[in-house]
Amino acid sequence: MSPGSTVLDANAFNPASAVYLDHETAELARRRAELLGPAYRLFYKTPVHLVRGDGARLFDPQGNAYLDVYNNVASVGHCNPRVVEAVARQAATLNTHTRYLHGAVLDYAEDLLATTPPALTRAMFMCTGSEANDLAVRVAQAYTGHRGVIITQEAYHGNTDLVSGLSPALGEAQPLGEAVRTVPAPDAYRTAPGQDVGLVFAAGVAEAIASLQQAGLGVAALLVDSAFSSDGVHPDPAGFLTPAVEQVRAAGGIFIADEVQPGFARTGATFWGFARHGLVPELITTGKPMGNGIPIAGLMAQAPVLDAFALRLPYFNTFGGNPVSIAAAQAVLDEIRQTGLQRHVCEVGAEFLRELRTAAAGCEFIGDVRGAGLYLGVEIVANQDSKVPDAARALAIVDGLRERRVLTSVCGSGGNVLKLRPPLVFGLPEVDWFMTEFTAVLKAVR
Amino acid sequence: MSPGSTVLDANAFNPASAVYLDHETAELARRRAELLGPAYRLFYKTPVHLVRGDGARLFDPQGNAYLDVYNNVASVGHCNPRVVEAVARQAATLNTHTRYLHGAVLDYAEDLLATTPPALTRAMFMCTGSEANDLAVRVAQAYTGHRGVIITQEAYHGNTDLVSGLSPALGEAQPLGEAVRTVPAPDAYRTAPGQDVGLVFAAGVAEAIASLQQAGLGVAALLVDSAFSSDGVHPDPAGFLTPAVEQVRAAGGIFIADEVQPGFARTGATFWGFARHGLVPELITTGKPMGNGIPIAGLMAQAPVLDAFALRLPYFNTFGGNPVSIAAAQAVLDEIRQTGLQRHVCEVGAEFLRELRTAAAGCEFIGDVRGAGLYLGVEIVANQDSKVPDAARALAIVDGLRERRVLTSVCGSGGNVLKLRPPLVFGLPEVDWFMTEFTAVLKAVR
Numbered sequence: 001m002s003p004g005s006t007v008l009d010a011n012a013f014n015p016a017s018a019v020y021l022d023h024e025t026a027e028l029a030r031r032r033a034e035l036l037g038p039a040y041r042l043f044y045k046t047p048v049h050l051v052r053g054d055g056a057r058l059f060d061p062q063g064n065a066y067l068d069v070y071n072n073v074a075s076v077g078h079c080n081p082r083v084v085e086a087v088a089r090q091a092a093t094l095n096t097h098t099r100y101l102h103g104a105v106l107d108y109a110e111d112l113l114a115t116t117p118p119a120l121t122r123a124m125f126m127c128t129g130s131e132a133n134d135l136a137v138r139v140a141q142a143y144t145g146h147r148g149v150i151i152t153q154e155a156y157h158g159n160t161d162l163v164s165g166l167s168p169a170l171g172e173a174q175p176l177g178e179a180v181r182t183v184p185a186p187d188a189y190r191t192a193p194g195q196d197v198g199l200v201f202a203a204g205v206a207e208a209i210a211s212l213q214q215a216g217l218g219v220a221a222l223l224v225d226s227a228f229s230s231d232g233v234h235p236d237p238a239g240f241l242t243p244a245v246e247q248v249r250a251a252g253g254i255f256i257a258d259e260v261q262p263g264f265a266r267t268g269a270t271f272w273g274f275a276r277h278g279l280v281p282e283l284i285t286t287g288k289p290m291g292n293g294i295p296i297a298g299l300m301a302q303a304p305v306l307d308a309f310a311l312r313l314p315y316f317n318t319f320g321g322n323p324v325s326i327a328a329a330q331a332v333l334d335e336i337r338q339t340g341l342q343r344h345v346c347e348v349g350a351e352f353l354r355e356l357r358t359a360a361a362g363c364e365f366i367g368d369v370r371g372a373g374l375y376l377g378v379e380i381v382a383n384q385d386s387k388v389p390d391a392a393r394a395l396a397i398v399d400g401l402r403e404r405r406v407l408t409s410v411c412g413s414g415g416n417v418l419k420l421r422p423p424l425v426f427g428l429p430e431v432d433w434f435m436t437e438f439t440a441v442l443k444a445v446r
Numbered sequence: 447m448s449p450g451s452t453v454l455d456a457n458a459f460n461p462a463s464a465v466y467l468d469h470e471t472a473e474l475a476r477r478r479a480e481l482l483g484p485a486y487r488l489f490y491k492t493p494v495h496l497v498r499g500d501g502a503r504l505f506d507p508q509g510n511a512y513l514d515v516y517n518n519v520a521s522v523g524h525c526n527p528r529v530v531e532a533v534a535r536q537a538a539t540l541n542t543h544t545r546y547l548h549g550a551v552l553d554y555a556e557d558l559l560a561t562t563p564p565a566l567t568r569a570m571f572m573c574t575g576s577e578a579n580d581l582a583v584r585v586a587q588a589y590t591g592h593r594g595v596i597i598t599q600e601a602y603h604g605n606t607d608l609v610s611g612l613s614p615a616l617g618e619a620q621p622l623g624e625a626v627r628t629v630p631a632p633d634a635y636r637t638a639p640g641q642d643v644g645l646v647f648a649a650g651v652a653e654a655i656a657s658l659q660q661a662g663l664g665v666a667a668l669l670v671d672s673a674f675s676s677d678g679v680h681p682d683p684a685g686f687l688t689p690a691v692e693q694v695r696a697a698g699g700i701f702i703a704d705e706v707q708p709g710f711a712r713t714g715a716t717f718w719g720f721a722r723h724g725l726v727p728e729l730i731t732t733g734k735p736m737g738n739g740i741p742i743a744g745l746m747a748q749a750p751v752l753d754a755f756a757l758r759l760p761y762f763n764t765f766g767g768n769p770v771s772i773a774a775a776q777a778v779l780d781e782i783r784q785t786g787l788q789r790h791v792c793e794v795g796a797e798f799l800r801e802l803r804t805a806a807a808g809c810e811f812i813g814d815v816r817g818a819g820l821y822l823g824v825e826i827v828a829n830q831d832s833k834v835p836d837a838a839r840a841l842a843i844v845d846g847l848r849e850r851r852v853l854t855s856v857c858g859s860g861g862n863v864l865k866l867r868p869p870l871v872f873g874l875p876e877v878d879w880f881m882t883e884f885t886a887v888l889k890a891v892r
Contacts, residue, residue, distance in 0.1 A: 009760065028547045035555040036767075037568040037749065039756035040544060049547035053540045071542065073764060079538055088534035092525055094499045095739035096517065098486060101474045101495035109481040122483040126605075127573040127741045128765060134606045159572075159763055160580045162607035173758040288764055293541035295573045295741035295765035303483065310485035312619040314455065317605055318519060318734055319574060319741035321482075 009171070010391060010415035011398055013042035024061075025049060043409060044402045053078025056426045058407065066405040067433050069422045072375075075264055075289030076335040077425040083292045083331040090327035098125075098321045105321045108330045113300060115271045115333075117280040122301045125321030129260035129287025130158025132297040135315070136256045136283045137162060137221065139301065142309040143282075144252055146218025147179040150208045154185065154413040156230040157223060157258060166223065169230045179217045181208035185231035186240050189368040189379060190387060198240035205244040209251045219253035221283075226273035227262035232412025233377030233419065235267065236370060241277040254282035254305060260297075261375070264289045265336050265424060268346035268373025276372065289424075294328035295319065336424075345424050349373040352420070352431045359435065363442055365393055374426060377411070378418040389414025393445055400441035406434060455617070456837060456861035457844055459488035470507075471495060489855065490848045499524025502872045504853065512851040513879050515868045518821075521710055521735030522781040523871040529738045529777040536773035544571075544767045551767045554776045559746060561717045561779075563726040568747045571767030575706035575733025576604025578743040581761070582702045582729045583608060583667065585747065589728075589754040590698055592664025593625040596654045600631065600859040602676040603669060603704060612669065615676045625663045627654035631677035632686050635814040635825060636833060644686035651690040655697045665699035667729075672719035673708035678858025679823030679865065681713065682816060687723040700728035700751060706743075707821070710735045711782050711870060714792040714819025722818065735870075740774035741765065782870075791870050795819040798866070798877045805881065809888055811839060820872060823857070824864040835860025839891055846887035852880060 015033050018026045029047060032040065048066065052059040055077040058066045068078070076083065090104075098105060109123040126132055141147055149166060151157065156169035164170060165177035176182070183204035188197045205222065212219050222245060228234040245255045255274075262273025263286045270276050272284065282305045287297035297320075299306075319325065336342060353371050356378060360366035367381035380394040381387050394416040401408050411419040422430065461479050464472045475493060478486065494512065498505040501523040504512045514524070522529065536550075544551060555569040572578055587593055595612060597603065602615035610616060611623035622628070629650035634643045651668065658665050668691060674680040691701045701720075708719025709732045716722050718730065728751045733743035743766075745752075765771065782788060799817050802824060806812035813827035826840040827833050840862040847854050857865040868876065 012760075025547065028549065028552065031552045031556075032547070034567070035552055035559070035569060036544070037570065037747070037752050037756045039570065039752075039759060039761035041760055041762065042547065043545045047547050050542060051540060051548075053542065058540075058542070058546075073543070074541065078540070078542075084534070084538045087537050088530070091530045091533050091740075094497060094504070094524065095520065096496060096499065096504070096524075097519070098482070099489045100504075101471065101478070101488065101493050102497075103474065106474065106477045106481055110477075113481070121480070123481060124483065124485065128577065128763065130577070130763070131574065131606065138607055138610075159761055160577065160606045160608065161584055164584075164759075170759060293765070293768060293770065294537075295768075295771065301483070306483050306485075310483045313485060313610075313616060314458075314487055315485035315605055316487065317574065317576070319739070322739060322741075324739065325741065 009041065010395060011043055011409045013044055013047045017045060021046065045399050046402065048402065048407070056423045056430050064405060066407050067430060068407050069420050069434055070407045070409055071423060072261060072266065072421045073288045073293050075424050076292050076332055076341065077423050080292055080335060082335050083328055086327040086331035087294055087324055090324045095322055095324045097318055102323055104323055104326045104330065108326050111330070111333055112298065116284060116300055119280055119302050120284060120300045121303050122306050124299045124315065126297045126299070126317045127295040127319050128158070129285060129297050130160050130163055131317065132285035132287055132299045133157045133163045133223070133258060134160045135299055136285050137166070137223065139283060139306055139309040140221035140254050140256060142312070143305045144218065144220045144254060146220040146252060148181065148212030148217040148219045149177070149179060150181050150183060150205055150219065150222045150248065152185040152224060152228060152231050153182045154231040155225070179212070181211055183208050185228045186234050187232070188234065188236055189370070197237060198243050201240060202243035202247055205247055209247060213251070219248055219251040221254050221256045222248040223256040223258060225258040225261050226277060227267065227372065227375050229261040230411050232379070232417040233370060233375060235276070235372035235375065238276040239278055241279060245279055255279065256283045256285065257281035258285050260285060260287040264332070265342040265345055266373055266375050268342065268349045271342060290332065291325055291328035292332050294325050296325035296329050341424050345373040348427055348431060349376070351428060352376060355431055355435050359439055359442065365390060371420070374422055374424055376420040378420065380416045380418065389416035391415035394418060396445045397441055400444055401437060404437040404441065406437045455487065456841060457489055457855045459490055459493045463491060467492065491845050492848065494848065494853070502869045502876050510851060512853050513876060514853050515866050515880055516853045516855055517869060518707060518712065518867045519734045519739050521712070521870050522738050522778050522787065523869050526738055526781060528781050529774055532773040532777035533740055533770055536770045541768055541770045543764055548769055550769055550772045550776065554772050557776070557779055558744065562730060562746055565726055565748050566730060566746045567749050568752050570745045570761065572743045572745070572763045573741040573765050574604070575731060575743050576606050576609055577763065578731035578733055578745045579603045579609045579612070579669070579704060580606045581745055582731050583612070583669065585729060585752055585755040586667035586700050586702060588758070589751045590664065590666045590700060592666040592698060594627065594658030594663040594665045595623070595625060596627050596629060596651055596665065596668045596694065598631040598670060598674060598677050599628045600677040601628070601671070625658070627657055629654050631674045632680050633678070634680065634682055635816070643683060644689050647686060648689035648693055651693055655693060659697070665694055665697040667700050667702045668694040669702040669704060671704040671707050672723060673713065673818065673821050675707040676857050678825070678863040679816060679821060681722070681818035681821065684722040685724055687725060691725055701725065702729045702731065703727035704731050706731060706733040710778070711788040711791055712819055712821050714788065714795045717788060736778065737771055737774035738778050740771050742771035742775050787870050791819040794873055794877060795822070797874060798822060801877055801881050805885055805888065811836060817866070820868055820870055822866040824866065826862045826864065835862035837861035840864060842891045843887055846890055847883060850883040850887065852883045
């Protein structure tokens with residue numbers, strides 16, 4: 001990465017390149033830059049214009065199909081009929097807020113809490129993962145009486161003022177909060193042989209705890225995404241989070257599982273990412289896949305933790321938990337349960353991982369292939385000995401795939417990890433489709 | 447108000463009263479308290495269970511119709527067919543995010559910006575008014591290089607960490623931000639004869655400016671809702687905001703118009719609330735009525751102001767500006783324009799105000815009736831001479847109306863102002879319906 005740039009920018013369209021685009025695309029990009037302003041990022045050297053979606057496929061105005069290997073929001077498939085029908089029906093019936101009684105939000109809260117450890121008995125609803133994390137941190141601070149929050153070095157937890165300060169992935173222009181400490185993400189690929197990933201991570205957390213205590217801030221929470229998405233996808237070995245969480249609790253803090261990315265069956269073996277590590281969080285936040293694109297997010301909590309905040313302060317989120325968003329969320333949960341989607345994710349994810357490892361075996365610039373369920377990372381390096389991140393080649397692969405109408409992106413502090421995170425309905429034919437194009441692109445960038 | 451309580455609590459159901467409810471309502475309230483926790487508030491001594499909506503009416507499971515004189519989200523009517531159809535169609539076609547090109551978000555941005563003064567040329571989209579205000583304050587701070595924000599004493603600007611600290615309406619348990627100063631809201635009813643509402647307000651703002659400058663914080667923004675909703679609805683005399691805004695600009699700050707409540711034709715004479723005051727804000731935020739209940743919010747900006755933030759930092763809101771939310775918002779804007787809704791609001795609002803004033807003329811405990819368009823406030827006082835707020839009687843009226851299936855609530859620092867804020871499709875028959883029940887309730891609480 002060049003100094004001052006961010007991983008979020010790594011795969012961004014550069015408006016200066018508009019001259020290379022066809023007229024229609026250039027015109028859309030120009031209007032966009034003028035109307036939406038410079039905070040927005042388009043993906044790809046040649047941006048993609050999409051008008052239709054179906055399952056794991058997206059379509060441009062000419063009717064060309066793109067394979068979606070990136071989007072985790074449309075988790076049960078683009079335009080999933082059950083979700084579309086539920087949203088249309090509820091929108092035509094009633095859409096109001098939680099200051100009147102409505103049964104659906106309670107039925108959904110029960111169903112959702114049934115997927116979590118029994119200690120979590122409360123659910124609150126908001127519209128975005130950012131709002132969920134923002135509230136979770138405030139709840140942690142109210143419960144513990146401490147200020148400090150520990151996150152990973154390339155974390156992204158959202159876009160409000162508070163959680164932007166917990167999102168180093170936004171780049172150096174974004175100051176971190178004064179009560180924030182960052183630690184290196186668990187990284188099995190770069191952990192020295194004989195060392196334990198979990199203990200190395202815990203050692204970083206111990207330093208952060210000491211620093212927060214020295215500053216008189218105390219430890220309110222360890223806030224991590226158990227898939228370590230923006231840190232480069234680090235799922236294994238399952239269980240590595242336990243020593244760090246134990247230390248945080250010993251220091252009087254709690255564990256907030258940011259499940260915005262790994263939750264809702266994404267990692268296959270378990271419904272929630274933290275469950276792979278055998279942990280019971282005090283707080284769980286979720287967002288992206290919860291309503292298959294209809295804005296809804298949630299905070300699930302152990303009652304004594306939440307109540308330390310909630311008995312003192314009211315919280316109202318106008319659209320949070322509204323009947324239409326709840327109908328979408330209920331349809332997503334029903335779809336996951338009734339179609340056996342979690343088992344599908346396990347099976348397809350395992351096959352995808354095998355195929356990627358086979359392709360990687362003959363390729364000197366693929367350093368590592370890792371993943372859990374349908375969240376996979378392919379690390380592109382200068383060579384397998386040095387393990388030096390090769391962001392340029394990773395980007396060339398992403399752009400090569402885009403030219404072949406396969407949608408992916410990159411992540412990791414080096415901007416060199418291919419992020420493969422398709423809708424969960426992605427099946428074996430889609431794995432074949434991806435592997436065909438990926439193999440061709442690997443040859444082309446060699 | 448009793449010490450420690452908040453206006454947001456004034457009309458809240460007390461769970462200790464569940465024993466007085468019918469079995470079905472009590473059971474819903476019990477599940478709700480257990481599942482959602484104590485931060486949630488239900489309206490009314492006897493909560494309302496709603497299952498269907500249509501125009502300005504809501505229905506309980508027994509099919510009883512309630513007149514909605516409160517809800518500003520379903521602004522173009524509960525279950526507006528144009529919005530329902532647009533949402534259903536787009537949900538079945540494509541729902542993704544702003545990192546791919548999509549024409550609809552640009553078309554909508556153009557249409558939306560056409561309703562604002564020409565100096566505002568940029569629009570960004572998020573999911574809630576809270577997110578819009580959170581971002582607006584950060585933009586103001588980046589542009590001005592100052593920290594200080596001036597708000598009114600009973601303001602409510604949202605629920606994130608940052609904007610909760612700008613929301614004294616949340617009560618004393620919510621600390622305000624250290625760079626926040628509160629000023630008394632403009633209040634024509636309690637301004638001494640011969641005094642100018644705008645100059646009194648500006649004097650408060652001048653004190654706040656001096657305090658912020660003394661503290662070395664400087665003035666980033668005056669952030670107000672031009673309908674002063676949670677302060678008790680204070681629309682008149684139009685123009686009263688100008689001297690305060692001029693002072694803030696002279697101190698290097700900007701004016702953020704929080705249009706979450708007054709925007710989208712609510713005040714009748716103008717499309718935006720600030721426009722009644724002849725002002726051009728640097729930033730405009732909006733939310734509630736924008737998508738008729740589908741979560742969408744916006745920040746509109748003068749380009750140099752926004753770009754001070756946006757050239758330094760990326761901003762991505764996963765669901766913000768997604769095609770389904772944009773389809774809902776476009777349908778709302780089309781409905782307002784194509785049905786002449788703004789003129790309807792003017793006409794019906796004027797008649798509503800006349801009728802209320804007629805009813806008030808013979809009533810010693812109505813101190814003031816005021817409003818703009820379909821945002822009206824009726825101030826309940828001990829008597830017309832003392833002007834002492836009578837929260838108990840205001841609440842009795844709200845509960846009396848609820849028993850007659852008419853939905854309203856209260857606002858204002860005294861918890862004594864009836865807040866009348868129906869869907870904009872509210873017509874003359876609904877004014878008659880309300881006045882019949884209101885007259886009966888006034889007699890009953892005498």
